[in-house]
Amino acid sequence: MPSEDADLPTPDFTFDADASGACVAGIRPYRCGSYRLEAETAAGRFVVHNYGHGGAGITLSWGCAAKVQDLVRARIAASHETEAAVLGSGVMGLTAATRLLDLGLTVTIYADRMFADTTSHKAGGQWALSLVEYQGKDSELKDILTTSYETFKRGGQDFGVYERPNFASKKTHNLEEILRIAPGLIPRRQDLSRMPFHGHHNPGHLYQTLLVEPPAFLKRLVDDLNARGARFVQQNFDDQTHVFSRVTQKIIVNCTGYGAKKLWKDKAMHPIRGDLAMLRHQPNLQYLYSQGGYMFPRTDHVVIGGNFDCTDNEQPSKAECKKLVRAIAMNFGLAPPMAIPENFIQHPRITEWLRQRRLAPADTPCDPPCNPV
Numbered sequence: 001m002p003s004e005d006a007d008l009p010t011p012d013f014t015f016d017a018d019a020s021g022a023c024v025a026g027i028r029p030y031r032c033g034s035y036r037l038e039a040e041t042a043a044g045r046f047v048v049h050n051y052g053h054g055g056a057g058i059t060l061s062w063g064c065a066a067k068v069q070d071l072v073r074a075r076i077a078a079s080h081e082t083e084a085a086v087l088g089s090g091v092m093g094l095t096a097a098t099r100l101l102d103l104g105l106t107v108t109i110y111a112d113r114m115f116a117d118t119t120s121h122k123a124g125g126q127w128a129l130s131l132v133e134y135q136g137k138d139s140e141l142k143d144i145l146t147t148s149y150e151t152f153k154r155g156g157q158d159f160g161v162y163e164r165p166n167f168a169s170k171k172t173h174n175l176e177e178i179l180r181i182a183p184g185l186i187p188r189r190q191d192l193s194r195m196p197f198h199g200h201h202n203p204g205h206l207y208q209t210l211l212v213e214p215p216a217f218l219k220r221l222v223d224d225l226n227a228r229g230a231r232f233v234q235q236n237f238d239d240q241t242h243v244f245s246r247v248t249q250k251i252i253v254n255c256t257g258y259g260a261k262k263l264w265k266d267k268a269m270h271p272i273r274g275d276l277a278m279l280r281h282q283p284n285l286q287y288l289y290s291q292g293g294y295m296f297p298r299t300d301h302v303v304i305g306g307n308f309d310c311t312d313n314e315q316p317s318k319a320e321c322k323k324l325v326r327a328i329a330m331n332f333g334l335a336p337p338m339a340i341p342e343n344f345i346q347h348p349r350i351t352e353w354l355r356q357r358r359l360a361p362a363d364t365p366c367d368p369p370c371n372p373v
């Protein structure tokens with residue numbers, strides 16, 4: 001753990017938004033009320049839904065996969081089925097498929113986009129409860145978080161996972177909630193009288209969490225699934241009828257992320273898009289940082305994000321990426337001051353909406369606060 005007195009290296013915020021791959025955008029699959037993790041019978045099939053994890057899908061993946069495994073294990077104990085289909089090749093589909101192989105099933109993964117084109121591949125990768133609803137599910141979530149955290153830690157760098165401190169100017173809800181729901185799982189927050197950065201000595205907070213690098217993690221999952229005999233089929237489904245006509249397996253695990261809105265006609269699903277600025281890799285930066293946005297130094301890029309727009313348009317915005325970089329650089333005294341933009345997650349308008357959602361009864365409908373005109 002870094003000491004409070006030592007100054008840590010300051011990031012280099014040089015950013016060329018026009019460079020190829022410098023700015024990416026993804027759609028967080030946000031589900032009002034809660035992520036969906038349950039089984040139903042439809043058209044004679046046993047369908048397990050596992051979608052709607054908002055900005056925390058990487059974080060929750062292994063824990064949700066274990067719950068999927070439990071549901072399928074109970075099913076095959078009675079039915080003796082030997083095959084399962086997984087819809088979706090993002091983090092939810094790949095981790096669920098891994099756990100279904102562990103049950104001894106023959107697994108086929110159907111997906112429109114293969115792993116490198118999914119939202120999961122674009123995620124920043126902090127292990128935190130960001131932008132996800134779980135009303136009334138604290139107890140289930142405690143299990144999910146515990147399984148996920150322990151599995152990620154065990155996998156370590158071979159799975160693209162690093163233990164990292166996160167410096168935050170304000171208490172971050174994403175990590176405070178983990179401390180509340182699963183006490184003792186991650187180390188306690190440390191309150192700092194000064195941030196340990198050259199030119200940036202405001203008071204702050206220090207959390208210890210994980211950084212999961214999605215490109216490395218997903219590639220490892222796919223390599224392992226291939227080595228274990230899972231089959232990948234590139235397929236787009238128009239609707240449920242199409243799924244049931246194309247997929248022969250009796251057990252279907254639905255991990256279609258935001259795609260479930262159309263596929264399963266789920267009105268609780270909302271698109272919350274985020275842009276990410278990809279700066280050059282800076283190996284001297286071994287910490288995460290959040291104030292006005294977030295910065296995750298990974299082994300491929302230093303990733304800067306933190307905006308929130310209600311659209312399913314995946315076209316990245318160079319203007320948004322530049323704003324994200326400037327907001328972080330400003331804190332280090334390396335960019336001119338600016339007010340926190342209204343579409344940043346840490347803007348009071350959005351944090352207040354999130355606070356109200358946490359207090360809302362489980363079935364209260366919601367509309368995320370959209371981009372101001």
Ligand SMILES: Cc1cc2nc3c(=O)[nH]c(=O)nc-3n(C[C@H](O)[C@H](O)[C@H](O)COP(=O)(O)OP(=O)(O)OC[C@H]3O[C@@H](n4cnc5c(N)ncnc54)[C@H](O)[C@@H]3O)c2cc1C
Nearest residue numbers: 026057059088089090112113120124125126237257259274
């Ligand atoms: C900018 C940004 C930053 C993020 N940062 C983090 C973070 O730091 N930590 C974290 O934990 N999470 C983060 N997330 C959230 C995370 O990326 C998502 O929660 C996660 O990727 C959801 O995974 P998924 O497998 O459900 O969906 P996806 O990755 O979207 O995969 C869905 C799969 O279903 C398939 N599919 C969908 N519809 C159909 C259809 N009709 N027919 C066939 N196939 C279909 C797709 O092709 C795809 O293979 C971030 C997200 C964004 C956008």
